[in-house]
Amino acid sequence: MMIISARKYAPALKMIDEVNFLKPQKSYLHNGIPVYMQKGGSQEIIKIEFVFKSGSYHQEKPLQAWATANLLKNGTKFKTSEEINQLWDFYGASLQVDAQKDITSVGFVALSKHLVTAMNLLLEMIIMPEFHEDELVTFLKNRKQKFLVNNRKVQYLARMHFAELLYGTNHPYGKRLQESDFEKLTREDLVTFHHNNYFPANCICLVAGNYPETIIKTLDKSLKKFAWENIKLNQVPEHKSEITPKPxxxxxxxxxxxxxxxxxxxxxxxxxxxxxxxxxxxxxxxxxxxxxxxxxxxxxxxxxxxxxxxxxxxxxxxxxxxxxxxxxxxxxxxxxxxxxxxxxxxxxxxxxxxxxxxxxxxxxxxxxxxxxxxxxxxxxxxxxxxxxxxxxxxxxxxxxxxxxxxxxxxxxxxxxxxxxxxxxxxx
Amino acid sequence: MVNFKRYTLQNGLRLIVHQDTTTPLVAVNVLYDVGARDEHPEQTGFAHLFEHLMFEGSVNIPEYDNALQMAGGENNAFTNNDITNYYLTIPRQNIETALWLESDRMLGLSFSEEKLSIQKNVVSEEYRQTYLNQPYGDVWALLRSLVYKVHPYQWPTIGKSIDHVKNANLQQVKDFFYRFYRPNNAILVITGDIEPDYAYKLVQKWFSDIPEGELYTRNIYREPSQFQERRLKVERDVPFDEIYIAFPTGTRLENSFFISDMLSDVLGGGRSARLMENLVKKKNIFSETNAWITGSIDKGFFAIMGKLHKNQSVEKAEQLIWEELIDLQKNLIPERELQKVKNKIESTNTFAEAGILSKAMNLAYYELLGDADLLNKQNEKYFAVDDVTLRKAANELFQPSKASVLHYMAND
Missing domain, CATH: 3.30.830.10 (Metalloenzyme, LuxS/M16 peptidase-like)
Structure with a gap:
């Protein structure tokens, strides 16, 4: 039995003196993409992610980088949008697309046993997307609606306007999205952005979780199904930020x-x-x-x-x-x-x-x-x-x-x- | 598979420990068997307000958060209609700090007028931020009051109105504490790199002197069966119309839980789900749809949601949703589609077992339902459901006379 007064004092603390970093193993795919692998975890699950060093900072038109990333899944040379969605769901794998300002990440988490299927599908989307016109139209229409609802939220407005105040309306970090932007984007914009940014020399691959020892062979085997050409690295555009003079x-x-x-x-x-x-x-x-x-x-x-x-x-x-x-x-x-x-x-x-x-x-x-x-x-x-x-x-x-x-x-x-x-x- | 050991203290506190040596942390979850369903209809929002007060100091510890942060821990809590759940993670070497904190606030709170008054304000702002000042923020409250006429699930956790929260007084707070926050009304779960018998020893040290409370017998009116369709149409200052259709389902412990959950996956689980493919993409009448079950302990409901595009008629939209439901009533779900739903469930459950915190929360919840090991039996329950069962369930579930339909209309 506890003496009540013992509760007055906090138990002795031991502070953290070290953190166990799971430093990645580095290797290369046959086309030169660096792969960083971090193995571990209690479950047979895996996460694979291709990170492209391009984002909205590199786009020529509002929504271009974001729509390109999000429409990778809406049809490839060989599969319709429905077929792709069905496959991800069938294997219980979840596709993760994150188009940010400086980078774009496209990857998945899945049970380790579905690694090969998920990898094949991911690469097909990354390398041979079709960007069908009608898919783009539906996507923009649906997302415009979300945008208009967000525009009624004070916290959303504050976030958007604040970025504009800090970077200026001409800088990609500051430029605020307009309703009309949803009407201006074309299929051609997506094809161009994809061509200029989704190539091997512009990306890295991250692997985490429980994967087989033969992972590099497995990834290379998937990769060799596709022709994926490098292009010349683009010059990164220079944008000057301009902070508001008014506090x-x-x-x-x-x-x-x-x-x-x-x-x-x-x-x-x-x-x-x-x-x-x-x-x-x-x-x-x-x-x-x-x-x-x-x-x-x-x-x-x-x-x-x-x-x-x-x-x-x-x-x-x-x-x-x-x-x-x-x-x-x-x-x-x-x-x-x-x-x-x-x-x-x-x-x-x-x-x-x-x-x-x-x-x-x-x-x-x-x-x-x-x-x-x-x-x-x-x-x-x-x-x-x-x-x-x-x-x-x-x-x-x-x-x-x-x-x-x-x-x-x-x-x-x-x-x-x-x-x-x-x-x-x-x- | 999540292995665990179960212990019960003399004062009735139940303890579950699961050891996971792949992490330098431990998670501690304390579930109290009290939620918004235990509130008086004139004092709604109380369980949630009380959750805030649990962080405002206990008998021997003036500041819960300070003490936890001092030990490198992080915590949060949630209240829903059934339970109030507190959870934290902390470096394993400081596990005793977590137990000291949790046991002291189970022993007693410091109860002050001033702190109550401030937390009433904080909760009022939370009410404004999440419900009143958000487009579509009152949908959930409207839907609940349409589906439930008797059962306390008719109000949302935050409460029916801000006034209920503002009227709370200190005596009610004290009564609530001694009625519900007793060891025999709680489940403690510890997961992470800790040996179960050692954990039990520590828990005995910190919790065994907390007096048990009087046994609380829940006495809640059961929601009567519904025999007639219910409809509500509201106009709000929002840019687009939305439609919701709800149908009553069974309790969490019935087998029908798994069946209706699978039906909701067929309709709304993932991009390849039927509502997405047919109504968002092919017909493009909606910008977004979803289907889900509430999964509450007492009888829950099945909800379908659609966000309409401009210039689409809400009647037509409703008709199209019905066509999808009728399809499920007439035709068997193809084998591959059914397998897809099962595969998704398998991976979702596997991912949930990757983190000590989600394991701790799940073990506590299943123990409340009757047996923490139910967590390990979920997959089998889902896998056993076949196409004929699903079709039969769709016929029982999706009846016009059992529907509650909400048309949430834009006023511009």
Whole structure:
């Protein structure tokens, strides 16, 4: 039986001193595509992903990169869209298409026993898509509807308009989607984007989970069924970002019960020596449940269901933002409190208890982000795309163990000054 | 296959432990057998509000989240109509912190007026953010109140109105706690790299002095059978019309659960499902469709959803959905299609077993249903269903006199 008073004291803690990185094995497919393999996990499942180093940053028209990626599944030279969907579903495999700003990822997760079938199908889609006109028309019509519904949501509007304020309307990171964009895209645009970006020298392959020793042979056998030509690597277009000169913006939406708030600014990217400290500083401010913003604006004031801040790492320009939806009647108070919190981080050193909590929370969170081969693969993808290696993670751990309150103050002063922020309120 | 050991403490707390040595973490899941169905019709939203209060300090620990974060843990919780479920993951070496935290808030909360008042505000904002300030945000509430006339499933977890949440007082909070948050009304599951008997020892250390509560007997009115079609048409400030059709199904423990779940997969599971292929792609009357079952413990319902394109008639859309249902009533599902549905179920269940957290949640839920080992018997139950059974079930399920139809119309 427990003595009740023993509950007064927390059990002794043991902190995380190391994280087991499942470093990938590297090999090459016969056409030169590098393959990174991370084996493990309790289940007989596998994830394969082709990552192309092209995204909406590389497109000539809005929606081009996204529609190209999403229509790979809507018919190939040999199969109709229905046949492809039937096959994925029949093998209980799930196709995963993710068209981002800098990259496009096309892959699947499946039971390991269906590896060959899934691989053949994936490559057929990647290499020989047909982009039927009628498939494109239906796709755009359906997605336009989703877009119009999203346009009624304050948080969606805030996200889109905020990116435009930070990068400018001519930059692909900032350009806002318009309803008319859904009418302008043609089949030809998809064929062109596919031709210019989906070629072997522009991609890498990631394999994770439980796979056979003969995986490279298996992949090569699939690959050899297709003729997949390289083209000359395109010159990456240069776009100049242009941040708004005005710090405060309001987009009125009279009939909403809540207002969406976004406050933020461009920041240093992942290869800057201060990045890890900035990441820690962001967490203290708004990156976890125990953050200053959450404590003040949700837990003390009850203005919101949630508030958070984050660093967004794009290859050609990172940014920091704070986001929340708050009661319309308290939006000004909420904004004021946000600035107070930013200022407080700069002006006063954080206490030991808070620093310890932050340190330990981040270490646990770091450990958690490497749990299992699929997550290990995600984290490896990050460093690979940014041209980094595992020492970047090691440095992060060193930062976690050693940072001091004054490091946070200094970092906030340098990168998160309230006077440099762009503010947007929708609603 | 998820192996586990089961223990019961003297105070009635049930413990399930599953060891998985492939991870440096452990997951802890505490399920309380209380949900929105246990609420008074004039105090709806209470179970969910209470979930928020479980993070506002317990007898010996002023801040749950601080203490957990200090140990490198992360947590969350959800409330639905049947259960309230709390879960966390933590580096395995700090498992005792998790048990200290969970046992202390099972022992007692700190109950303060001020914290109650703040969480009432937070929940009100959650209500606004997820229901009122979202296009189509009230669909679910409308559909529930159409399908259920007597059973408490008629209201959503967040509550019938914000006023119910705002009217909650501290005495009600205390009563609720001592009625439902007792060890004999809870199931604790630990998964991850921990030896079961060691886990049991730790659980005994932290939980065995928590007094058990009075046995709670659930006394809920059963929803009477439906003999007449129900219809509701609403107009809202949204850009497109939507249609919902619902049919009552059986309870979670009946075999019909698996059968109706498979029918919902035939209609709405994945891109190759019938509603997608026929009504979104071929006829393109909808931009999006879906079909699913609620899977609640008491009698649930089967729901079909379609988002209409502009200038399509909702009556025509409804007719086309009916044609799909009639097809299932008249014709057998082809062998390959049935195999597809079964394959999908097999992989979904395999993927769910890849993470310690989803295993912990599932074990707790199946233990509540009667036996955690049901988790390992799911596949067989689905695999045993054949085409004739599905056709028969479609005939029983999809009757016009049992339908609840919601037309959610755009006002512009």
């Amino acid at each position: 405060k913006h309001l987009l009125p939406r009279p009939n909403t019960l809540q207002s969406a708030i976004r406050i933020g600014k461009p920041v240093i990217n992942r290869d800057h020596p201060d990045y890890h400290l900035l990441s820690v500083t962001n967490t203290l401010l708004g990156g976890y449940f125990g953050s200053r913003l959450m404590k003040n604006i949700r837990q003390d004031k009850g203005y919101t269901y949630g508030i958070n801040s984050a660093l967004i790492n794009l290859l050609r320009g990172a940014y920091f933002f704070i986001a929340s939806q708050v009661g319309r009647d308290v939006k000004n108070q909420a904004v004021e409190e946000i600035y107070n919190e930013i200022e407080a981080i700069r002006k006063q050193p954080a206490g030991d208890a808070e620093i310890n909590m932050l340190r330990n929370y981040l270490a646990g969170s770091f450990l958690r982000s490497f749990d299992g081969p699929f997550m290990q693969s995600e984290r490896f993808k990050e460093i690979l795309l940014f041209g980094q290696d595992y020492s970047w993670f090691q440095q992060y751990l060193v930062t976690l163990k050693s940072f001091q309150p004054e490091d946070i103050q200094r970092t906030a002063e340098k990168y998160l000054h309230e006077n440099d922020m762009v503010e947007l309120i929708v609603g």
